[in-house]
Amino acid sequence: MGTVVGTVEDRREMFDVSAQTRITPFSSTNQIGNPVAYKLVRVAGDGRLVPATDEEILEVNETDVHSASDACQSLGYLPTEGSPSRLSQLEETSEVINLGLLRSDNVEPSTDQVNSQSEYSEEFLQKVEQDERLVMVSTPPDANIQCCNENNMFDEDQVHHEPLPFSSDVQNGCDVNQSNTVEPSSPKETALPAAAASQKPDFALVRGEICLDNLPIKALQETFRATFGRETTVKDKTWLKRRITMGLTKSFDVPTTNLTIKDNKLVGNQVKSNDVSDDVRATNVKEAPSSSAYHVNGHSKEASAHSLGVNHYWATEDFSCEERAAKRVRKPTRRYIEELSKTDDKSVVISKDHRLSEKSEVRSVSVSSGKRVTVTRVVPLGGSEVEVPYVSHVRRSRPRENFMALMECHTSCLEAKASGGESNLLNSEVVSPGSVVKSASGPIQNELATSHNNTNEENILTEADQDIEPDSSGNSSDEYNNTGTPMMQGGGLRRKHHRAWTLSEVTTLVEGVSKYGAGKWSEIKKLSFSSHSHRTSVDLKDKWRNLLRASFAQSPSNNVGSFKKHGSMHIPVEILLQVRELAEKQSLVPPNHR
DNA sequence: GTTAGGG
DNA sequence: CCCTAAC
Numbered sequence: 001m002g003t004v005v006g007t008v009e010d011r012r013e014m015f016d017v018s019a020q021t022r023i024t025p026f027s028s029t030n031q032i033g034n035p036v037a038y039k040l041v042r043v044a045g046d047g048r049l050v051p052a053t054d055e056e057i058l059e060v061n062e063t064d065v066h067s068a069s070d071a072c073q074s075l076g077y078l079p080t081e082g083s084p085s086r087l088s089q090l091e092e093t094s095e096v097i098n099l100g101l102l103r104s105d106n107v108e109p110s111t112d113q114v115n116s117q118s119e120y121s122e123e124f125l126q127k128v129e130q131d132e133r134l135v136m137v138s139t140p141p142d143a144n145i146q147c148c149n150e151n152n153m154f155d156e157d158q159v160h161h162e163p164l165p166f167s168s169d170v171q172n173g174c175d176v177n178q179s180n181t182v183e184p185s186s187p188k189e190t191a192l193p194a195a196a197a198s199q200k201p202d203f204a205l206v207r208g209e210i211c212l213d214n215l216p217i218k219a220l221q222e223t224f225r226a227t228f229g230r231e232t233t234v235k236d237k238t239w240l241k242r243r244i245t246m247g248l249t250k251s252f253d254v255p256t257t258n259l260t261i262k263d264n265k266l267v268g269n270q271v272k273s274n275d276v277s278d279d280v281r282a283t284n285v286k287e288a289p290s291s292s293a294y295h296v297n298g299h300s301k302e303a304s305a306h307s308l309g310v311n312h313y314w315a316t317e318d319f320s321c322e323e324r325a326a327k328r329v330r331k332p333t334r335r336y337i338e339e340l341s342k343t344d345d346k347s348v349v350i351s352k353d354h355r356l357s358e359k360s361e362v363r364s365v366s367v368s369s370g371k372r373v374t375v376t377r378v379v380p381l382g383g384s385e386v387e388v389p390y391v392s393h394v395r396r397s398r399p400r401e402n403f404m405a406l407m408e409c410h411t412s413c414l415e416a417k418a419s420g421g422e423s424n425l426l427n428s429e430v431v432s433p434g435s436v437v438k439s440a441s442g443p444i445q446n447e448l449a450t451s452h453n454n455t456n457e458e459n460i461l462t463e464a465d466q467d468i469e470p471d472s473s474g475n476s477s478d479e480y481n482n483t484g485t486p487m488m489q490g491g492g493l494r495r496k497h498h499r500a501w502t503l504s505e506v507t508t509l510v511e512g513v514s515k516y517g518a519g520k521w522s523e524i525k526k527l528s529f530s531s532h533s534h535r536t537s538v539d540l541k542d543k544w545r546n547l548l549r550a551s552f553a554q555s556p557s558n559n560v561g562s563f564k565k566h567g568s569m570h571i572p573v574e575i576l577l578q579v580r581e582l583a584e585k586q587s588l589v590p591p592n593h594r
Numbered sequence: 595g596t597t598a599g600g601g
Numbered sequence: 602c603c604c605t606a607a608c
Contacts, residue, residue, distance in 0.1 A: 538596085538604095541596095545598095
């Protein structure tokens with residue numbers, strides 16, 4: 001693969017984190033378009049990494065901001081002045097704060113960068129040693145496994161391509177690895193390993209797992225600050241870990257792409273949207289080595305794992321767009337979106353796991369080596385953010401209940417005013433919100449009883465009678481008591497208030513439809529159902545829909561007096577026939593005719 | 595705020 | 602009955 005047809009848009013994929021030893025958070029100190037690079041440092045022998053702290057970031061600032069912008073230019077990515085750069089947009093958009101920058105040394109290592117790098121990697125070593133003493137107490141150095149991920153990847157590369165001079169070094173003990181340097185002959189490779197080896201042979205630059213597990217809270221907080229560019233006062237270790245992990249994870253999300261650089265120029269790249277959208281996971285797991293390749297200066301090095309496990313942000317966006325265009329007229333519901341995002345997130349995690357198992361993971365960020373990454377999400381709560389397991393976020397309960405009750409109360413107020421009288425009813429309803437917490441069983445039985453009675457009585461009720469229907473006064477309080485208790489004894493969710501439609505209601509509805517027309521639900525509600533405080537216009541609509549179904553489901557040959565075979569309520573066939581008649585009539589008659 | 599339609 | 606997009 002590695003075909004190269006690219007659009008300018010796709011150049012951002014150059015920001016493929018690709019094994020950079022740093023990612024670039026946009027810290028508060030350094031806004032938009034002025035990316036600060038910071039290093040992730042692998043701490044001690046176990047492969048754990050911590051992001052650099054602010055001091056270190058500052059150090060980096062001078063050199064790397066500069067080199068980063070160099071990178072942009074050499075890659076053809078121009079954070080156009082005057083208009084906000086893509087990065088800044090990204091920054092604004094979400095938690096995708098950290099978008100890794102492809103460093104220029106991928107293409108064109110300059111001595112400047114090299115120097116600066118070796119400089120501050122030394123500083124890091126010191127820092128690391130401190131950290132080590134601080135936190136690495138219990139972890140044996142030989143636990144250092146994951147840091148070789150990238151190396152393995154390069155190993156693969158070796159198989160497929162030309163041998164890489166430094167790959168063997170790299171594999172032995174996970175030595176310093178600057179594999180983001182594409183040119184093996186770059187001075188960096190000589191400089192850095194030396195520096196690292198002198199102090200800590202085992203020390204490797206980022207390239208693998210970040211283990212936050214054993215960090216003390218303080219360190220976590222610092223890491224947090226380094227990652228997100230802001231302080232945190234949270235002392236919850238778990239929260240911090242997750243938060244950091246998330247931040248880092250997201251920073252590694254970059255689209256899968258093909259991209260070719262030749263002679264320090266971006267020759268082209270290609271996002272085969274089919275490939276991407278087809279099966280992201282497949283791409284992540286296996287395909288990438290062949291699907292995303294960097295060709296630099298004649299050296300062909302596959303960036304596989306870099307762009308591989310990665311992001312679905314853009315990819316899935318395209319994907320879902322396509323899908324939507326194809327078969328959706330309606331906007332996807334929130335539920336749909338959430339479910340989509342859920343599966344998406346899952347796939348990310350899964351893919352990463354896959355890659356872990358394939359030892360080709362470069363950027364998997366897991367909370368600790370063995371443990372699973374918990375998929376969580378952060379929800380704002382009372383000003384602070386709370387992390388919750390990322391299960392379906394669909395609101396199944398009805399927070400709106402009170403609101404609905406009020407609404408209904410309101411409407412019934414109006415109705416009461418309009419029709420005069422019924423102040424008793426009104427009062428009884430208004431009281432109810434205070435008495436929300438009641439056991440559900442009582443009202444239910446009550447409700448059933450009353451509605452049963454109603455059914456019997458209402459057969460002879462006329463519309464005029466309905467104002468004094470026992471229903472009205474008797475049920476209204478029940479209704480609102482139910483409102484507050486959607487939970488049943490069993491703990492399951494139960495419908496808030498199920499009130500069977502009485503025959504009189506049905507007939508009223510039918511009459512209303514015949515008078516005002518189907519679809520004029522609010523009118524019908526207002527004019528015919530004024531006394532039925534509980535049937536909303538939506539209810540009417542739903543009921544009518546059901547009636548229609550019932551009426552058309554029933555064979556026309558049925559005689560009057562026969563009843564629905566099964567169903568909670570027996571709707572006399574004459575009513576069904578009437579419904580049907582109305583339906584047919586109204587479907588023919590233009591709505592405004594009436 | 596109402597209506598339509600899926601769930 | 603509930604939810605929510607669309608109007």
